[in-house]
Amino acid sequence: MEDNTMYYRFQTLDIINKKYMKKIVFLTGAGMSVESGFKTFRGNDGLWENYPVEQVASHEGWEANPTLVNNFYNMLRKKLYAAEPNDGHRIIKQLEQAYNVTVITQNVDNLHEKAGSKHVIHLHGELSKVCSSKDPYDSRYIKELPPDHCEVAPGTLAGDGSLLRPFIVFFGEAVPMIEPAAEEAMQADIFVIIGTSLNVYPAAGLVRYTRPGTPIYLIDPDDVPADRNVTHIRKGASEGMKELISRL
Numbered sequence: 001m002e003d004n005t006m007y008y009r010f011q012t013l014d015i016i017n018k019k020y021m022k023k024i025v026f027l028t029g030a031g032m033s034v035e036s037g038f039k040t041f042r043g044n045d046g047l048w049e050n051y052p053v054e055q056v057a058s059h060e061g062w063e064a065n066p067t068l069v070n071n072f073y074n075m076l077r078k079k080l081y082a083a084e085p086n087d088g089h090r091i092i093k094q095l096e097q098a099y100n101v102t103v104i105t106q107n108v109d110n111l112h113e114k115a116g117s118k119h120v121i122h123l124h125g126e127l128s129k130v131c132s133s134k135d136p137y138d139s140r141y142i143k144e145l146p147p148d149h150c151e152v153a154p155g156t157l158a159g160d161g162s163l164l165r166p167f168i169v170f171f172g173e174a175v176p177m178i179e180p181a182a183e184e185a186m187q188a189d190i191f192v193i194i195g196t197s198l199n200v201y202p203a204a205g206l207v208r209y210t211r212p213g214t215p216i217y218l219i220d221p222d223d224v225p226a227d228r229n230v231t232h233i234r235k236g237a238s239e240g241m242k243e244l245i246s247r248l
Contacts, residue, residue, distance in 0.1 A: 021100040025188035026092055027206055028105045028112070031195020031220055032237050035086040038079060038109050049076065058171045062133070066163055067154045073127065073166040074151040080109050080127055081147040088194065088237030089115035091245065099190075104181045106196060106203050108168055121181050123203050129167035132158035137176055142167055178202045185209035192244065193230075194219045194237050217244055 030039070039049065048056060049072070055061045056072040093116040095101050103112050103120045108127040112120045125136075130152055132141040141158040145151075156164045169175055185191065185206045191214055198204040207216060207230075216230045219240030224232070231247075233240045 021098070022189040023100040023102070023187055024095060024190045024192060025184050026101070026103045026105075026192045026194060027185075027196065027203065028103060028107060028194045028237075029196025029203075030107065032088060032105070033083070033086075033107055033109055033111055034195070035088065035236060035238055036083045036109075036111055038083040038111065053171065057168070059173060062165060062170060066133075066165065070152045070154065070156075070164075070166065073168070077127055077145065077150045081150060083109065083111060085111045085115035086238050088241045089117070091238075091241040093117050095245075102184045102188075104184060104203075104206065121177050121184065123169070123175055123177050123181060125166070125168035127166065127168065130158075130164050131167040132160050132162050133165040134158070134160055134162035136165070136167060175202055178206075181206055182209045186211065188214055190215050190217070190248070192217045192219065194240065196220070196224075197222075198224055217247075219244065 033039075051072060055065070056069055062069050089111050092101065092103060092112065096118065101117070101119065103117050104123060105112060105120060106123050108122070108125050110126065110128050126144075128150075129142055129144050131143075132138050135141075138160070141160055152164055152166075158164045181203075186209045188210055191207060191210045193207065193216070196203070198207075210216065217233060218224060218230050219233045219235060219237060221234055221236055233243050235243060
């Protein structure tokens with residue numbers, strides 16, 4: 001009984017501490033994972049891992065050839081499980097010691113989770129998971145594939161009898177997690193954008209939900225169109241996060 005009392009006391013203290021911590025919200029894109037060797041579609045050439053994006057990342061592509069789409073994500077999943085978080089991912093995790101941290105990511109990888117981040121919102125789905133093609137967000141049929149059984153065989157069915165498909169938001173589909181992401185952006189004391197062109201909506205619009213006067217940092221080595229009130233750190237994810245730490 002004494003141990004339980006002590007556990008709940010520390011748990012309560014943790015909740016109280018988080019209440020008074022400043023809240024940092026990160027919005028991460030493809031540039032966050034490039035140092036880990038994992039490529040996410042950016043739209044520059046219309047290709048993703050040398051496949052036309054409309055074939056492998058659209059609802060029309062899925063309807064036309066589900067076997068091709070599943071085989072593509074089987075291949076991508078193997079690459080993901082071989083990838084490791086970079087210093088940028090790890091520094092974001094370390095910030096949880098001093099800040100209340102939320103990560104909103106456009107990426108479908110799980111590298112933030114691998115680094116230990118506790119609160120991650122995936123806008124575009126999760127590559128490590130599969131779901132029903134009839135209702136992708138029916139939680140009864142969403143399941144995570146382990147590294148040693150990460151392939152979906154052609155014709156595999158979900159529990160509702162529909163084809164099992166990647167738990168990915170295809171181009172043209174709704175983004176159900178945008179509302180929770182917007183709520184997090186509204187609560188941010190500091191908003192940090194890493195490795196995204198700010199061209200993909202609705203994710204690019206999240207910065208507009210921040211409160212007036214909220215410090216906004218953009219970490220990207222490239223020129224990115226952004227409001228003049230944004231502090232642009234022209235570095236990659238890892239080096240950019242190290243500089244951000246020195247500025248906070």
